[in-house]
Amino acid sequence: MADHRELAKNMDLFHFEEHSPGMVFWHPQGLRLFRSIEDFMRQVYQNSGFEEVRSPIALNRSLWEKSKHWEKFRQGMFVVGSVEAEQDNESDLSIISSDYALKPMSCPAHIAIYQSRKRSYRENPMRLMEFGICHRNELSGTLSGCMRLRQFVQDDAHIFCRESDVQSGVSNFLKMVKLVYSAFGYEEFSLQISLRPGQRLGSDELWDKAESVLIKAVESLGHNYNLAANEGAFYGPKLEISLQDRLGRSWQCGTIQVDFNLPQVFELGFVNESGELERPVMLHQAILGSLERWIGILLEHHNGALPVWVAPTQVAVASISDKASPWAEKIVSRLKRMGIRVELHNQDRTISKKIREISKRKVPLIAIVGEQEASNQSLNLRCLGAREQEEMSLVQFEEKLADIFPAF
Template sequence: MIRITFSAEQKVEEYSGRVTGFDTLQPGVLKEAVALKVNGELYDLSREIESDTEIEVIQLSDEMGLDIIRHDAAHIMAQAVKELFPNTQVAIGPTIQDGFYYDFATDRTFTTDDFAAIEKKMKEIIKSNHRFVREVWTRKQAIDFFSGIGEKYKVDIISSIPESENLTVYRQGDFVDLCRGPHSPSTGRVKAFKLMKVAGAYWRGDANGPMLQRIYGTAWRNKDELNAYLERLEEAEKRDHRKIAKDMDLFHIQEEAVGQVFWHEQGYTLYNVLESYIRKKLINNGYTEVKTPILVSKELWEKSGHWDKFRENMFIVDEFESKKLAIKPMNCPCHVQIFNSHTRSYRNLPIRMAEFGTCHRNESSGSLHGLMRVRGFTQDDAHIFCMEEQINSETVKFCGLLKEVYSELGFNEISVKFSDRPNIRAGDDEVWDRAEKALLEAVREAGLSYELNPGEGAFYGPKLEFVLKDAIGRNWQCGTLQVDFILPKRLEAFYIGADGQKHHPVMLHRAILGTFERFIGILIEHYAGKFPLWLAPTQLAILTVTSEADDYATEIYNILKKQGVRVKADLTNEKISYKIRLHSSNKIPILWIVGKNEVAGKMVSVRNLGSEKQESSSYKKAAELLLKSINLSQGS
């Protein structure tokens, strides 16, 4: 007899003989079930359950269920490509956010013109409703099979799998693929998909290895979800921060400084407004601001542990005065040096040390993407040096500050992920147990609900990841809070406790924006360039209809400029309709239009961005309203 506990219902059933997920589920549940979680391990519904266990049903409505369907779609696409182009070799085909891909080796150059035929074949495979059949093979059996059909990439994958692991393959019709699984019961469970693009990809990400062709696709629970996703993509394309930045003259990136940003006047104004806003928040929340060097010797990075972890992503400077230097990829070890520059007492703690720190990381050229992924960036970085018993209160304060900032910047939907110890980490399990326990208690104290993100902690400690939802429903991971018992000890940081003895502080690594570059990219796309008045690089443009209004416009410009308004005056000879189109395309929130009549009456015609209407107002009233609007803004 096998005793099965259903976790959702806390119900227990006993079964005799061979039992699978199909045997345990009622018909109504089975219709939506995709897989099972058996004692924490994912199982196909057809896989035998061999001992007493607790099970959880993974349904299509679950994110994990949707991920499995996308995995199904990747296999279906691979089968379709093999049937259409038999000389193609298949490599790997994982799921990704919102979809999946598969890498292929072939002499044929795939283009989007091939998608219609591949999608047609995929629909035929789906209609055939082939069962996904899991089989456990010996290493020799798998190597012989995949070698025999010319799939050298599968053989390469097998060689990298530890001998202690079982090898599993999945059949769907005549197609067999090496795969850990799980899969849904059959190909017919895939209801809505679309192939999206083709790209090149190096085998195993090695630039010296073979170049493969990667076909990306997306899959959803139904056609309505698919159509909604495609509409979001269309809207996202309109909001592309690179395109909007060009229209608004914010920044550019060029080959002579790959992955680094040339900020133009308007863009750097936006950058400075955001920095000033964050600086004011930090000052009001008890932070001190510091500045640390960009070039630091190898010895410090070795001592901190970053040399082993980040060496490949660091820019190294050749021997200089007998020292090897590295451009800093993060600020943490430098902040410890400032902490160590004085003897600290427990009475001094917590010390909240902030820096708008410029860092560089050698990201691969293929991963660079406008402001969203760069090599040179500035973090709104801070480290809180505190005692262990202060972790709770500091976490609560930080979470309150973070939510306040996000709300004022226009993001009101925030989710939290708790990332625990990774496989490769510094410190022993006892230290990690303490750090994870401390952070979990702090999360509860802060009243945060969270999703577990297993194994994704930093190498020195567990972390919280704060994820924003933007105006079109996309998620962006920005803020972080990490509890670190390890780095202060490695770098010999200490304070004198109430007992007169030396103690290592706890170091809380925290950021709200993450990096200015990426966060500004997110802001551009969130607002589609139409920033709230307080954040807009130019808040007001004064446009003249005739040269007779130039002196009046200049007078207004000078008064407002002295009052701190970010204002421009357009005195060119262009037609007023052209000026309105130009400054509207630059996303300036408010336009004041002045002609002969306005000069005579000390008036302005006010036009707000996105409106066709113009309202006449006295200059005095319009200026009062403008200044009040700016001062009432959350970012003032």
């Protein structure tokens, strides 16, 4: 089994540099992979009633003080200082204040969107999601490829709702988790409920309520779970989902958290049926967690041979001879029109060399065409890792490809 960094090198996906520890340099093929996952998740969230938003990555310190991140999470944040030149001496620059911090998560930004105008009970549950660019100042010794980074994109979602909506929020979250994890080839996952940590916000009464609402929601769905003391977020208890990979390793990826505290700290409210101001509950959720880490785990789980629907290049079309080149080009343009990520190999090289090079990059499907296939309007399909190939018409191949995307 190869390490994801080794696979990424062979597949030309991304690399790391010493001058940006814990941050990824995405190559064209890698960004295609990243985007295909992002597009899929966008669809999943949209189908579950979430609206996508985008918020700044740097937010003023006063906001972090209010959200208590400054107090409880400061060592994990990158603080941005303002630099000003001393009078008449531009070489003497000094940092005069630390006004901003890069967001380690998007919660306060989504709260700002919620608070931007008056809210009504009719908007409940309000579901916001963002592919949020987050920074966390992890210790350099703990950084490990994509598995632990300082900069990453998280599918960061928040639901503003009533206490009576928590159960359906948790149930929808688990439905989304099942759909997404099986689309990526994971069949097994386990649940853990993480309870109040030592360092936390709010009263014990609110924690009692948040923990019992979450436990009740999970139990009513008939799921088994483990309880873990002290491992909740500082604002609320968490349900954490760990998937099992092919090597028997367990990775905690998805999470949903019940939060009565931040709505209180930020004095959130919506106007209820009787015209009074009522406080919402917040659910914080992520299905993949860090997309970069998700990609690292996915590469190792499949040893680079990703499911066709997500692969950065899905089909390589390789011609055996110059005379077959126009037909190969025709196939490529037809597949592109379908939205398939396809590449053409028409260069003057032997077909075995082409196949070797394409297979090294783990392209899942190779369509091989010679003069005979050109006159038959067909192709020979070879799947990654297989020795045999199967002849089919281009129309048959297109039908096959139309079926590769996960059903919702």
